[in-house]
Amino acid sequence: KQKFYDIPSGLDPHSPKTGNTNHGTINNVVIFIRFSDESEITTSFSDIDAMFNDSSANATSMYNYFRHASYKQISIPTYFYPEPSGDNVISYQDIYSRSYYMPYDAMTNTNGYQDDSERATREFDLIERAVNYVQLNSNIPTTLNLDYDNDGLVDNICFVVKGTYTGWSDLL
Numbered sequence: 148k149q150k151f152y153d154i155p156s157g158l159d160p161h162s163p164k165t166g167n168t169n170h171g172t173i174n175n176v177v178i179f180i181r182f183s184d185e186s187e188i189t190t191s192f193s194d195i196d197a198m199f200n201d202s203s204a205n206a207t208s209m210y211n212y213f214r215h216a217s218y219k220q221i222s223i224p225t226y227f228y229p230e231p232s233g234d235n236v237i238s239y240q241d242i243y244s245r246s247y248y249m250p251y252d253a254m255t256n257t258n259g260y261q262d263d264s265e266r267a268t269r270e271f272d273l274i275e276r277a278v279n280y281v282q283l284n285s286n287i288p289t290t291l292n293l294d295y296d297n298d299g300l301v302d303n304i305c306f307v308v309k310g311t312y313t314g315w316s317d318l319l
Contacts, residue, residue, distance in 0.1 A: 170220040179238035181309040182245040192231040199225035
């Protein structure tokens with residue numbers, strides 16, 4: 148059974164884009180996530196917003212990177228969910244603890260995943276729960292175009308997970 152996050156069969160990710168999709172506005176969505184054993188994210192929303200959306204001349208932001216790389220042809224503004232409260236980040240709190248998404252270790256983490264298949268299932272389920280939470284609890288405007296190329300799929304979504312990384316290419 149295909150889920151919404153699976154790559155559709157027959158899709159060639161290496162096929163060239165046409166010139167029709169290399170300009171304009173592509174809206175990005177960020178979903179904040181924390182785990183059942185964690186308190187709310189404490190980094191100020193204004194700091195996170197600046198990393199994504201600061202358009203001032205010398206700012207280091209995702210928005211400016213793509214503006215510069217596209218010779219000012221593409222704008223990628225970012226929208227955050229759940230929506231912040233003032234300068235406070237509000238995040239989806241998952242049903243599992245952080246250790247559930249880390250590798251199994253008989254001495255230090257008996258709650259962890261034991262192989263790549265179990266890891267992938269846990270990660271995709273986390274993402275699905277977070278997306279469903281945002282769909283039910285956030286006011287994403289129906290006028291916000293999330294399908295710039297009209298292929299029936301959300302074009303870009305980022306998940307910002309609380310905490311420090313645990314290893315190269317790991318979820319955490």
